Structure formats: C-alpha cells, structure tokens
Amino acid sequence: MATTKCYQGEVFTALEPGTLWENCEYNDCTFRNCRWLGVRVQNCSFLGCCFIGCALSGVTFSFCRMRDAWLENCTFRSIAWGGLRGRSALAQPFGKAVGCAFQYNDFSGMVLSGFDFSSNRFAECTFDDCKLPGANFRGVPLGRSQFAGCDLTKADFRDAESYAIDPTANTLKGARFSFPEVVTLLDGTGIQIE
Numbered sequence: 180m181a182t183t184k185c186y187q188g189e190v191f192t193a194l195e196p197g198t199l200w201e202n203c204e205y206n207d208c209t210f211r212n213c214r215w216l217g218v219r220v221q222n223c224s225f226l227g228c229c230f231i232g233c234a235l236s237g238v239t240f241s242f243c244r245m246r247d248a249w250l251e252n253c254t255f256r257s258i259a260w261g262g263l264r265g266r267s268a269l270a271q272p273f274g275k276a277v278g279c280a281f282q283y284n285d286f287s288g289m290v291l292s293g294f295d296f297s298s299n300r301f302a303e304c305t306f307d308d309c310k311l312p313g314a315n316f317r318g319v320p321l322g323r324s325q326f327a328g329c330d331l332t333k334a335d336f337r338d339a340e341s342y343a344i345d346p347t348a349n350t351l352k353g354a355r356f357s358f359p360e361v362v363t364l365l366d367g368t369g370i371q372i373e
Contacts, residue, residue, distance in 0.1 A: 181201065181202045181222070182202065183202045183203065183204055183222075184202060184203045184204070185203075185204045185206070186203065186204070186205050186206070186208050187206045187207060187208070188206070188207045188208065189205075189208050189209075190208070190209045190211060191208065191209070191210050191211070191213065192211045192212055192213075193211075193212050193213060193214070194210060194213045195213070195214055195215070196215060196218055196220075197218070198217065198218060198219065199218070199219050199221065200218055200219070200220045200221070200223065201220070201221040201222050201223065202221070202222050202223070203223045203224075204223070204224040204226070205223070205224065205225050205226065205228050206224075206226045206227060206228075207226070207227045207228065208225075208228045208229075209228065209229045209230075209231065210228065210229065210230045210231070210233055211231045211232060211233070212231070212232045212233065213230070213233040213234075213235075214233070214234050215233070215234070215235045215236070215238050216234075216235075216236050216237060216238075217236070217237040217238070218235075218237075218238050218239075219238075219239045219241065220238060220239065220240050220241070220243055221240075221241045221242060221243070222241070222242045222243065223240075223243045223244075224243065224244040224245075225243070225244070225245045225246075225248055226244070226245075226246045226247070227246065227247050227248075227274075228245075228248050228249075229248070229249040229250075229251065230248060230249070230250050230251070230253050231251045231252060231253070232251070232252050232253065233253045233254075234253065234254045234255075234256075235253070235254070235255050235256070235258055236254075236255075236256040236257055236258075237256070237257045237258075238258055239259070239262075240259070240260075240262045240263050241262065243262065243263055244263065245263040245272040245273075246271070246272060247271070247272075247273075247274035248272060248273050248274060249273075249274050249275045249276075250273060250275065250276040250277070250279050251275075251276075251277050251278060251279070252277070252278040252279065253279045253280075254279070254280045254282075255279065255280070255281045255282070255284055256282045256283055256284075257282070257283045257284070258281075258284045258285070259284075259285040259287070260272065260284060260285065260286050260289060261285060261286060261287040261288040261289055271290060271291055271292070271294065272289070272291075273291065273294065275295070276294075276295075276296065276298075276299050277298050277299070278298055278299065279299045279300075280299070280300045280301075280302075281299065281300070281301045281302070281304050282301075282302040282303065282304070282322075283302070283303055283304065284301070284304045284305070285304070285305045285307075286304065286305065286306045286307075286309055287305060287306070287307040287308060287309070288307070288308050288309065289306075289309050289310070290309070290310040291309065291310065291311055291314060292310055292311065292312050292313060292314070293312070293313040293314060293315075294311070294314050294315070295314075295315040296314060296315060296316050296319055297315045297316065297317050297318060297319060299319060300319070300320050300322070301319065301320065301321045301322050301324045302322030302323070302324070303322055303323050303324060304321075304322075304324040304325075305324070305325055305327075306324065306325065306326045306327070306329050307326075307327050307328055307329070308327075308328040308329065309326075309328075309329045309330070310329075310330050311329055311330060311331050311334055312330050312331070312332040312333055312334065313332070313333045313334065314331070314334045314335070315334070315335045316334060316335060316336050316339045316342075317335045317336070317337050317338055317339065318337070318338040318339060319339045319340075320339075320340050320341060321339055321340060321341050321342040322341050323341050323342075323343060324341075324342055324343065325342075325343040325344075326342065326343065326344045326345075326349055327345065327348050327349065328348060328349065329349045329350070330349075330350045331344070331349050331350060331351050331354050332350055332351070332352050332353055332354065333352075333353040333354060333355075334351075334354045334355070335354070335355045336354060336355060336356045336357075336360075336361075337355050337356060337357040338357050338360075339356075339357075339360065340360055341360075342360070342363065343363070343366070344363070344364060346364050
C-alpha cells in the first residue's frame with residue numbers, strides 16, 4: 180500500500196505536478212498560480228484548500244476528496260468535477276468560487292445546495308443530476324451550459340444568460356428567471372413565439 184504524504188497549511192506557488200499526482204493529503208493549503216495540464220490526480224484529498232489564480236485543463240480526478248475548497252480567479256477547462264466528493268452528502272466540495280471561468284466542465288452528480296455561482300463565467304458546461312436547490316446563478320453568463328435531471332428548486336437565474344434548461348427534465352419549483360431569457364425555457368416544446 181502506498182504511503183500518503185500529508186501537508187498542512189502550506190502554500191504552493193506555480194506547482195506543476197507532472198502527469199501523475201497521487202497519494203497526497205492537503206489540509207488548509209493554498210495553491211497559487213498553479214498550471215495543471217492533463218494531470219491525473221489519484222487518491223488525493225484537498226480539505227479546506229484555496230486555489231488562487233490557477234489554471235487547470237484536462238485534469239482527471241480518481242478516488243479523490245475535496246471539501247470546502249475556495250476557488251478564486253481560476254480558469255478550469257475540461258474538468259469532470261463529479262468525481263470529487265466531500266466526506267458526506269452534506270459536505271460540499273466547493274466552499275466558494277469567485278471570478279472563475281469554467282469551460283467544458285462537467286458537474287454531473289454534484290451536490291451544491293445554495294451555492295453562489297454569481298461572480299463566475301461558464302461556457303458549454305454540463306449539469307446532470309445535480310442537487311442545486313437555492314443556487315445563485317444571478318447575472319451569470321452561462322454560455323450554452325445545459326441542465327438535465329437537476330433539482331433547481333428556488334435557484335436564482337435572474338439576469339443569467341445563455342442557459343439550456345428543459346423544464347420537463349428538471350425540478351424548477353420556485354426558481355426565479357427574468358425576461359427575456361426566460362423564453363428559452365420554451366425551447367424544445369415546438370411552439371412558435373412571435
């Protein structure tokens with residue numbers, strides 16, 4: 180069995196882990212200006228960590244845990260976040276995300292109840308089977324991001340732009356939308372609006 184390397188409260192600047200990164204535990208650590216391109220992260224934990232000014236692209240997480248991570252001014256491209264979990268359904272992987280850009284990200288199966296996405300940008304992301312009740316997408320440019328099989332109860336999409344939400348495939352009770360973008364909820368119904 181591999182030995183786990185543990186790090187507590189450390190700051191990692193411009194860390195480039197190579198192609199495989201495994202068997203590490205990070206508690207309350209800060210990752211600043213890191214570039215992870217095509218890295219396979221395996222059997223690692225990120226608990227209470229901050230990612231600031233980082234760029235992650237094509238990173239694959241296997242058997243990893245993340246809890247209460249703070250993401251600030253980062254760029255995430257082609258990341259499947261659904262493989263990251265907290266210790267329980269109540270412990271969310273992300274604690275905060277501010278000023279981040281998410282492109283081609285997959286958030287399938289994630290529990291992000293009440294999460295505030297409002298200061299971030301999305302492009303062609305996928306939210307499948309997510310628990311997002313009370314989530315705040317207010318004013319967010321969603322860049323053709325799709326939602327399917329999601330609980331969006333009381334979610335706030337006012338002033339959000341360019342989303343694809345099928346009202347028959349998602350739970351929308353009490354969700355808030357604004358005109359004119361709310362009309363896109365009728366896409367796929369076959370009706371004509373003039």
